[in-house]
Amino acid sequence: MQPRLPKKPPILRLPPKSNIDLMISKAAELAAIAVGIVAVVFALDAAEFVLAPVTTAIVIGLMLGPVATRLERHGVPATVSAGAVVILFLVILAVAATALAAPLGTWMNRAPQIWQELQIHLSQLREPLGTLQDIRDQLRTAVGDGGVTVSVDESSTVESVATLAPAIIGQVLLFLASLYFFVATRYQTRHSILQVCVSRKLRWRVAHIFRDVERSVSRYLLSISIINVGLGFAVSIAMLAIGMPSPALWGALAGLLNFVVYLGPAVMAVILFAVGLTQFDTLGGSLLPPLVYLAINLVEAQFVTPHVIGRAMTMNPFVVILSIAFWIWIWGPLGGFIAIPVLLVLYSVAANIIPGIPWMPEEHTATLRRVDLRNIRR
Template sequence: MQHWAFKKPPIVRLPPRSNAEVLLVKGAQLGTIAVGLVAVVFALDSGQFVLAPVLMAIVIGLMFSPVASWLERRGANSAVAAAIVVLLFLLILALGMLALAAPLTTWLDLAPQVWAQLQFHMAQFREPMNVLRDLREELRTISGSDNVTVSVEEGTAVESMAVLAPAIIGQVLLFLASLYFFVATRNRSRNAILRLCTTRRIRWRVAHIFRDVEQSVSRYLLSITVINVGLGVAVGAAMFAIGMPSAALWGALAAILNFVVYLGPAVMAVVLFAVGLTQYDTLSGSLLPPLVYLGVNLIEAQFVTPQVIGKTMLMNPFVVILAIAFWIWLWGPIGGFIAIPMLLVFYAIAANIVPGMDWHETASADALANRATHAKPRSTLDGPR
């Protein structure tokens, strides 16, 4: 009996890639990623009218999602819970506007007087400004750019408001509709996305991303809101103690601006310095309000916030500054508000894509090396055991 011997196909070994080929492949991959990022930035910029209110609604919806979940556990329909969340948000917004309306109207009426007093106090800086002006004129003479063309744009403020009003109303309506439908359909949307996942491992990762995003963003925004309210009360009391008029207004403004970390307190200090120039006769006296505010803000930033939020929620300050600068450059004040929540979303996604990576903590190199030494080997795509 003859036995047929089946030979295995020969193994074809490709020659190893040269350094130039590896460099070209890596360069092509980085180039593709860079082009994709630029395309995303241009898309966000071009779609600001639609994307800004929708993304703002998602952030606010994540903030109020624990309230909606609590209502649903008490037997409320998802549509009813979403309507209650929208009404609660509008109620909080209306109460804040009513509290600020009276003192803000007073200061708007005093704006011409405040401007005149600011000009009087800033007169002592006129001499250095004159020196700079003379230097500018000399540079213009040297460069030959004496002829200056002044163009006056046509149109009044009323015409501008008539053009902007429909756009603002449309964005507000889009924001409210997006907030309602996001809260009402958040569970169904999550389940629909999970059903699209082909494997159990991917489904497990995506489910954890949804969980971490909702928990981190809602926890951060709710905690920061409570902290900022406390900061506003403390600043208002401090301004009242040093004799600043409309202390409640400055407390509320401090609470609002503190949502934009780093930049908000800086703007608040400048505002208080300008107001201090109108209330005190000396320059040293006008420094009292911003110094008192910065002292209260320092206590909040260094002691209160780390204790309430926890060290695991603290982020790299340099990354925070870059995120705030990027979103403010892209979308203005709305971008400044959503910068930190979007950074938390990125952290949640990255932490589940790269398990074991501590995106929030600032651990030392020795601690990371020690953790890597004692860690158990595990695949990055492993699901729950």
């Protein structure tokens, strides 16, 4: 006699969700995502003192990482190569500061005079501005003046500097320490993260993310740095040719501002127009410096940069503007510098997590796929 098998438990079939239930479920998921995004934004803002220098150090470390790699291939220890990278970065900053200190100090001393000359040149706008002032006074009279009192903080500049100096020094030291240890331990950090990955497929994807991030960020920053140096020389020669004083200053400033795409050239054009108003008597002469600069920048943006870094590194301009606006809003000018590298990191992560979507052009993806993974396995 065969033993009786236990009866299988009955299968409970839940009724299908209605459209309202599905909408509520999707709305709850979207609300959770929105709350998470808001929390991340507030966390970035609140932790600016720590995250801003550390993130900048990582970006600079990715840019100068190939220098440390070349030194290590010749038998230099990682600790020594990381110190060499930090010293190289400090030397570059010192050379740039020394070259710009004298002309920048001269123009800073002339700032009051430049402001007076700008007021004289812009005096023709007083009539429309006066009309707007009259309209504002009429609106205030009609609505009623609330009698708001504005108090002005009369704290001295010395007190402000004494308050800000420790914070600035702390951020600089944190940046240098982060840069050194990031470069010195980049392979150990990568190896430790790969060891955490439990499956082979996950380890493969994380390895590709590391590779893509390092290649794209270092290639972009090194190429853009070389291009901006060339742009600075071209702008200096052009400003010298049209009779602008301190041409080296404007060339260096053009190269620095060009790291912030779109917004940097616009700010540079406004600065050159303001300086041109003080140097030339006519409006046409005042427009000459910004027009010459914009022509050089147009050649750089449309021909030189695509030829050097390739169309593969081209990203959606709207996404680039959003990234720059967001990071400038969060971390100020420093955020404008790291906006594009952070966007490249997000592109690389998204391209490996969801490979079916063309986050980057196929040319860039194919180029990255041909890279050997030996450095990642170290």
